[in-house]
Amino acid sequence: APPIRAKAKPFLDSAFNILYVFPGAFAYQMLSGNFPPIPLMIAAGCWPAAMHAYSAIPDIEADKEAGLKTIATVCGPYVTLAICAALYLAAAVISFEYLGMVSVSLGFAYVFLMLASVRSYKTGRLFKLYRAFPLINVFAGFILFWEVVLR
Numbered sequence: 001a002p003p004i005r006a007k008a009k010p011f012l013d014s015a016f017n018i019l020y021v022f023p024g025a026f027a028y029q030m031l032s033g034n035f036p037p038i039p040l041m042i043a044a045g046c047w048p049a050a051m052h053a054y055s056a057i058p059d060i061e062a063d064k065e066a067g068l069k070t071i072a073t074v075c076g077p078y079v080t081l082a083i084c085a086a087l088y089l090a091a092a093v094i095s096f097e098y099l100g101m102v103s104v105s106l107g108f109a110y111v112f113l114m115l116a117s118v119r120s121y122k123t124g125r126l127f128k129l130y131r132a133f134p135l136i137n138v139f140a141g142f143i144l145f146w147e148v149v150l151r
Helices: 012-020 022-032 038-065 071-099 101-122 126-130 133-150
Strands: none
Touching: 012 022, 012 038, 022 038, 038 071, 038 101, 038 126, 038 133, 071 101, 071 133, 101 126, 101 133
16 A cells, blocks of 8 residues: 555644654553553643644745645634634643643643744744753653653
């Protein structure tokens, strides 16, 4: 069968990023004997989908020139940022039962980042803000890791 080439299929390009969650889900299953709760898997899937959609925004012009259709080229920067904010907020709300205020705090931090990105995009400085995105993700991952470990 030919490859799916999800990067060239808007919305699938972001949805396929749930694959980043599977190693953690399999490790959880191997250690606990149970599959992670479905709501937690949904929340965990929302997060990398949002991260992917956000990372597609700085590439809008290059992807358009290359003839690639992505979530960001189809929706445009502002709708894509709204989708990202909604996904981060959904992840925070869904995971609240498991992570408490840490999920809400991180969710609102990312929603705030999306709002700041709207302003940055309007002023042509989104890429400058985007360059901090990997560091923000590392910090969020560090907090989530310790929240899970210490529970």
